[in-house]
Amino acid sequence: MVIGVGNADRGDDAAGLIAVRRVRQCAPGVRTIERSGDIVGLLEKWEGEERVILIDATCSGAAPGTVHRLNAHEAPVPFLGFRGSTHSWGVGEAVELARVLGRLPARLVVYGIEGASFTEGDELSPAVASAVEEVVRRVTNEVNGHA
Amino acid sequence: MSGSTRTIKVDYLARVEGEGALYVKIRDDRVVDVKLKIFEPPRFFEAFLRGRHCTEAPDITARICGICPVAYQMSSVHAIEDALGVRVEGQLRELRRLLYCGEWIESHALHVYMLHAPDFLGYEDAIRMAKEHGPVVQRGLELKKIGNQIVTLVGGREIHPINVRVGGFYRVPTRQEMRGLAQALRAARDLALQTVTWVSGFTFPEFEQEYEFVALRHPAEYPFNEGRLVSSAGLDMAVQDYETRFTEEHVAHSNALHSKLAGRDAYFVGPLARYNLSFDRLSPVAREAAASAGLGRKCLNPFKSIIVRAVELVYACDEALRIAENYEPPELPSVNVAFRAGTGHGCTEAPRGILYHRYRLDDAGTIVEAKIVPPTSQNQRQIEEDLRRFVQNYVSLPKEEMTWKCEQAVRNYDPCISCATHFLKLELDRS
Numbered sequence: 001m002v003i004g005v006g007n008a009d010r011g012d013d014a015a016g017l018i019a020v021r022r023v024r025q026c027a028p029g030v031r032t033i034e035r036s037g038d039i040v041g042l043l044e045k046w047e048g049e050e051r052v053i054l055i056d057a058t059c060s061g062a063a064p065g066t067v068h069r070l071n072a073h074e075a076p077v078p079f080l081g082f083r084g085s086t087h088s089w090g091v092g093e094a095v096e097l098a099r100v101l102g103r104l105p106a107r108l109v110v111y112g113i114e115g116a117s118f119t120e121g122d123e124l125s126p127a128v129a130s131a132v133e134e135v136v137r138r139v140t141n142e143v144n145g146h147a
Numbered sequence: 148m149s150g151s152t153r154t155i156k157v158d159y160l161a162r163v164e165g166e167g168a169l170y171v172k173i174r175d176d177r178v179v180d181v182k183l184k185i186f187e188p189p190r191f192f193e194a195f196l197r198g199r200h201c202t203e204a205p206d207i208t209a210r211i212c213g214i215c216p217v218a219y220q221m222s223s224v225h226a227i228e229d230a231l232g233v234r235v236e237g238q239l240r241e242l243r244r245l246l247y248c249g250e251w252i253e254s255h256a257l258h259v260y261m262l263h264a265p266d267f268l269g270y271e272d273a274i275r276m277a278k279e280h281g282p283v284v285q286r287g288l289e290l291k292k293i294g295n296q297i298v299t300l301v302g303g304r305e306i307h308p309i310n311v312r313v314g315g316f317y318r319v320p321t322r323q324e325m326r327g328l329a330q331a332l333r334a335a336r337d338l339a340l341q342t343v344t345w346v347s348g349f350t351f352p353e354f355e356q357e358y359e360f361v362a363l364r365h366p367a368e369y370p371f372n373e374g375r376l377v378s379s380a381g382l383d384m385a386v387q388d389y390e391t392r393f394t395e396e397h398v399a400h401s402n403a404l405h406s407k408l409a410g411r412d413a414y415f416v417g418p419l420a421r422y423n424l425s426f427d428r429l430s431p432v433a434r435e436a437a438a439s440a441g442l443g444r445k446c447l448n449p450f451k452s453i454i455v456r457a458v459e460l461v462y463a464c465d466e467a468l469r470i471a472e473n474y475e476p477p478e479l480p481s482v483n484v485a486f487r488a489g490t491g492h493g494c495t496e497a498p499r500g501i502l503y504h505r506y507r508l509d510d511a512g513t514i515v516e517a518k519i520v521p522p523t524s525q526n527q528r529q530i531e532e533d534l535r536r537f538v539q540n541y542v543s544l545p546k547e548e549m550t551w552k553c554e555q556a557v558r559n560y561d562p563c564i565s566c567a568t569h570f571l572k573l574e575l576d577r578s
Contacts, residue, residue: 009191009210037213037306040257044292085562086257087214093274100277101285120191 001031001049001105002139005056005091008036011122012064012115015132016055018124019113022136023055023143030143039089043098052105053139056091057115057128064116065127067134072099072108109142111135169553171534176542181534183527183557196517201227201486201508202313208504208519209307212563214257217250217302218497219519220311221372222504227313229387230491230508233484238477239315240372241470242301246311247371247495248467249297252335254498255418255456255463256294258561259342260287263453266555267349283345286338290460293335297467300324315481322476329471336464340436343457347440354537355447358529359411360420363496369428369462370421372495377424378414386494389503395520406525413528415449416500417560422446422455430469433462449533449559486512497522499563523563530560 004020007013017034024032033045046052058068070077077095091110098104113135116125124132172180192211196204204227208219221243228235235243260283261273270276277284295305300320302308310317320328361382363374377383384392395404408414422429422437426444429437437458446455488510494503500522507516537556541549 007213035306036210037216038253038257038295040261040288040291041295041305043288044295085558086254086262087212087561087563089261093272096274097277097284100274101281101288121195 001033001046001051002027002053002055002143003033003035003042003045005035005039005054009120011117011119012113012125012128013057013118014124015057015113015115015128015135019055019111019132019135019139022132023139026136026140027143039091039094040097042091042094043101043103046098046105046108047103049105051107051143053109053111053142054091054095055111055113055135055139057118058112059115059118060112062114063127064114064125065131066114067131067138068110068112068114069138070110070112072104072110077110111139169534169557171538171549171553173542178535178539178542181531181538183531183534183562193517193519196506196514199514201230201506201512201514202484204506204514204517205311205313206307206309209309209311211519211521213306214254215250215497215499215563216307217246217298217311218495218502219504220302220308221247221495222493222497222502222519223506224311224313224493225372225495226491226493226504226506227508228484228491229493230489230506231313231484231487231512232489233314233482235315235482238475239319239481241474242316242319242477243311244368244371245297245467245470246301246308248463248470249294249301251459251463251498252294252339252467253291253298254294255460256287256291256342258498259346259453259456259460260284260291262558262561263456264346264349266558267346267351267453286341290335290338290342293331293338293464296328296331300328312481314484315477315479317480319476319480320474322474325471325474329468332464332468332471336432336461336468339457339460339464340432342460343436343440343454346453346457347442349453351448351450352537353448354450354533356449356533356536358415358419358447359408359413360423361408361414361416361501361525362420362424363494363501364425365428367428369425369430369433369466370496376494376501378408379420379423380411382408386503387492389492389494389520390505390518393503393520393525395524404520404524405528406520407528413532414525415529416522416525417452418455418459418498418500419446419449419452420500421496422458429458429462430465432465433458436461450555452559486510497563499523499561500525521563523560526560526562530557530562533559 004016006016077092170182204223205220208223209216265276303310360379363370364377365374490507503520505518
């Protein structure tokens with residue numbers, strides 16, 4: 001299962017959603033999900049799944065378009081800390097909650113695409129658009145068993 | 148390849164949707180200034196709606212928030228139906244209440260279990276709490292899942308539902324689908340009752356304030372989609388008159404607009420307001436749950452809103468069950484709608500409080516003007532007031548502990564920041 005997370009209306013935050021739509025075209029047999037809210041609900045979505053790949057935008061200070069690949073079973077997925085509002089839950093919180101509750105899929109890989117701008121209404125920035133293509137290629141290879 | 152990532156330090160991986168901060172200024176052990184900064188895309192959606200056909204509004208506004216999309220859909224369809232002179236009655240109206248129950252269950256379960264409970268049990272967050280209270284957290288997730296089930300069945304999908312239309316729905320559930328839901332709801336109501344028992348055992352700070360609560364009030368129902376706007380200070384008016392008394396103003400420190408009541412100041416919307424103003428409209432099961440939790444008809448402590456949310460969880464499960472058990476599929480999924488020029492108003496009870504929409508349409512039904520006032524911008528001034536009074540008790544604490552106290556006061560409200568901030572960052576000014 002491949003899950004893309006993001007907000008379609010917030011510039012580079014759409015990267016995960018756009019990537020998963022492209023994966024759907026490139027690997028038609030794969031189950032895909034787009035998620036733009038209620039990230040905790042991912043725990044239900046991947047229930048019973050052996051292999052899950054998550055794609056999300058990141059904001060870590062790296063160069064825009066940088067692709068991060070994290071194996072959730074090798075190291076914790078960083079999160080902001082869960083502070084003022086339920087609305088701020090992200091992939092990191094969902095993965096770490098699942099780990100504590102024993103609800104992680106047997107294999108879980110997170111692809112992060114470093115964003116440049118998260119302005120409402122913007123298109124993907126060029127560096128991110130090419131990173132999306134790279135991620136689609138790598139994810140398609142992974143699900144086809146070439147990686 | 149740029150992705151051999153083990154050496155790359157990623158500070159966080161999340162949906163980045165803006166930034167927020169909390170500013171507290173203390174001088175000689177007195178809190179002199181508090182600002183909750185919420186950087187909300189100013190009026191992006193209002194602008195986005197202009198020029199679109201009114202039938203698109205429910206789907207467009209659902210995208211404003213990933214936690215409370217139903218609220219945006221409901222306020223928008225009711226406002227547009229008001230402009231078009233359309234009334235949605237009978238089973239279609241019941242289905243809308245059911246859909247709203249689903250969203251309250253999802254949202255309240257998330258708030259109670261994932262955000263608020265860790266404060267009272269002394270954990271930094273739900274993940275740390277889950278390490279020691281796994282079965283309890285699983286119960287919260289189970290409850291939330293049943294909320295998702297309702298939204299999926301009635302709304303067409305779990306997030307940003309697509310089945311709501313001006314005049315009704317695109318498709319209505321079958322009797323059989325509803326029977327399955329009823330079964331799940333009986334289990335959910337038990338989980339909600341257990342939730343009330345659980346949270347009522349917490350210890351709460353002594354912090355009662357004289358709030359002006361504002362909520363919808365309906366002659367017979369606990370409010371979701373309909374009612375008059377009333378307040379604990381005697382306000383009683385039609386939704387259509389909202390803008391004559393409630394005003395929004397821009398404040399320099401936040402690009403979210405702050406709402407205030409003309410001639411008064413901050414007011415309080417959300418579960419605590421509904422409970423205080425419509426306790427008598429709760430179902431008997433929910434009222435009994437409140438009594439067993441030691442809540443009276445009034446509750447003035449915002450920290451106890453966790454109990455009130457749990458009581459509303461019971462109500463939402465109970466009400467959803469009532470609707471599911473009495474369901475008769477309507478003959479048509481929607482009523483006829485004819486377009487005409489006009490202005491319509493809608494106000495519904497989002498999980499976090501009243502959500503007001505106004506639309507002006509031309510004679511083809513195209514949106515000429517849209518106005519949306521979310522509950523969080525109405526509570527923002529009240530959150531700052533609470534902070535000012537609450538933080539004063541803790542001015543001598545070290546920064547980290549004080550930050551924690553401030554955040555707790557904010558978490559009482561669970562501000563809707565999906566279209567605004569991502570996290571809170573405290574700046575302390577101890578000059």
